[in-house]
Amino acid sequence: MAELSRRRLLTTGGALGAVGALATAAPAWSWSPLGSVVGSGAGTDPRWVWDDEADPVVAAVLDSGDVPAVNALLRTWKTNDQPLPAGLPADLRDLMEKARQLPAWVDRGKLATAVRFNQLRGTYLGVTYGFASGMMSTAIPHEARAVYYSAGGADMKDRISKTAKLGYDVGSPNAFQPGGQMVVTCVKTRLVHAAVRHLLPQSPHWEGVADERVPISQRDLMVTWHSLPTTVMKQLRRWRVPIAPAHAAAFLHSWQVTGHLLGIRDEYLPATWTEANAQAAQVLDPVLAPTEEGVALADFLLDLGAEVDGGTFTRPFLGAFTRYTLGDQIADWLQIPREPGWDQAIKVGWPAFIRMRELGTILPGAPQLYWTFDEFIRRGALFYLAEGHPISIELPTGNNPD
Numbered sequence: 001m002a003e004l005s006r007r008r009l010l011t012t013g014g015a016l017g018a019v020g021a022l023a024t025a026a027p028a029w030s031w032s033p034l035g036s037v038v039g040s041g042a043g044t045d046p047r048w049v050w051d052d053e054a055d056p057v058v059a060a061v062l063d064s065g066d067v068p069a070v071n072a073l074l075r076t077w078k079t080n081d082q083p084l085p086a087g088l089p090a091d092l093r094d095l096m097e098k099a100r101q102l103p104a105w106v107d108r109g110k111l112a113t114a115v116r117f118n119q120l121r122g123t124y125l126g127v128t129y130g131f132a133s134g135m136m137s138t139a140i141p142h143e144a145r146a147v148y149y150s151a152g153g154a155d156m157k158d159r160i161s162k163t164a165k166l167g168y169d170v171g172s173p174n175a176f177q178p179g180g181q182m183v184v185t186c187v188k189t190r191l192v193h194a195a196v197r198h199l200l201p202q203s204p205h206w207e208g209v210a211d212e213r214v215p216i217s218q219r220d221l222m223v224t225w226h227s228l229p230t231t232v233m234k235q236l237r238r239w240r241v242p243i244a245p246a247h248a249a250a251f252l253h254s255w256q257v258t259g260h261l262l263g264i265r266d267e268y269l270p271a272t273w274t275e276a277n278a279q280a281a282q283v284l285d286p287v288l289a290p291t292e293e294g295v296a297l298a299d300f301l302l303d304l305g306a307e308v309d310g311g312t313f314t315r316p317f318l319g320a321f322t323r324y325t326l327g328d329q330i331a332d333w334l335q336i337p338r339e340p341g342w343d344q345a346i347k348v349g350w351p352a353f354i355r356m357r358e359l360g361t362i363l364p365g366a367p368q369l370y371w372t373f374d375e376f377i378r379r380g381a382l383f384y385l386a387e388g389h390p391i392s393i394e395l396p397t398g399n400n401p402d
């Protein structure tokens with residue numbers, strides 16, 4: 001497997017540090033909570049808000065040395081309706097019990113419609129989560145650096161398999177229902193983020209690169225949130241994929257609920273696509289920039305298929321598809337080489353594929369057939385990324401030692 005190490009960072013990065021440092025200066029926050037799912041809020045700049053419920057509780061677990069025991073228990077907690085395992089520290093159990101509740105504003109009808117949208121558009125969603133959201137995350141300086149210097153940076157394939165699990169769970173037919181896993185995945189991820197806030201400031205590498213002492217602010221969370229549903233929806237519109245208004249609203253809702261379960265305050269979660277696009281223009285677009293860490297992470301991602309074919313086919317294909325979805329500027333930032341043959345083939349072939357597929361969906365039984373096919377690919381991808389092991393999101397105990 002390709003290794004992601006400090007040496008690799010130094011050889012791929014070049015002189016990007018200064019550019020990244022300049023670009024991470026975020027503009028002032030002026031988005032109004034009137035546009036949020038709850039229509040009200042204090043309007044505090046989320047740059048200075050983290051997770052005051054989860055952070056102290058998880059920090060105490062880390063400081064007490066209980067992480068291995070807690071992780072052993074977390075491994076057994078899998079489905080939304082499953083009671084929490086006995087034996088968790090009391091304040092952690094109380095936090096998780098509260099954190100697993102769906103918000104009062106949840107609309108189960110919309111979540112059911114989101115399932116239909118996921119079934120109908122599974123292929124495009126899978127492609128955009130990977131090529132638009134996943135690759136874009138490497139051009140978000142705060143995220144790229146946090147991922148690089150945290151424990152997961154030392155085992156990127158494992159890290160990606162866990163993120164892919166969240167992408168898989170949110171699109172599953174029973175995502176937020178009793179037998180589903182999305183609530184569990186989100187609550188565990190919220191705990192991991194709290195752990196990272198406690199651990200990363202202790203990394204000897206962190207002080208030198210970060211322009212924020214404590215990572216993963218609520219603003220950072222919203223930036224990454226926009227790299228997911230907002231970016232995905234923009235791509236689908238750009239590709240002229242027909243989307244019923246009810247489907248678009250339902251897809252947004254599934255991500256509003258996801259944001260809430262990840263510990264994002266309701267006052268920051270946009271109520272509509274208009275509000276989401278306005279907020280993304282304010283928080284996501286201006287911070288996109290290259291960093292040495294992001295270039296190294298992107299390089300690693302492009303190598304993901306190398307175990308299968310030595311990278312001969314997969315690497316240029318993945319690079320060209322990234323260039324096609326994210327555009328020349330981001331692809332150049334990430335130092336993805338131009339692949340004239342592939343670039344042209346994808347530019348012509350992908351829209352043609354979409355047209356054919358859209359024609360196909362009118363055939364009886366085709367949507368179900370597509371879903372089955374997509375599901376096969378998604379499960380296969382997760383199996384490959386996790387190297388056949390069950391995927392378990394667990395608290396880290398340290399940072400990337402490299």
Ligand code: HEM
Nearest residue numbers: 142143146147150151152159162163166189220221224225
């Ligand atoms: C961990 C998803 C925002 C940095 C994780 C994990 C998931 C996830 C599923 C668990 C994987 C693991 O344990 O390795 C998300 C989603 C986000 C989001 C859906 C927003 C909607 C952010 C942001 C940052 C960040 C904004 C940094 C600025 C990290 C780090 C880890 C992590 C450093 C731990 C990696 C490790 O050491 O294992 N995230 N994340 N995440 N996330 Fe996030």
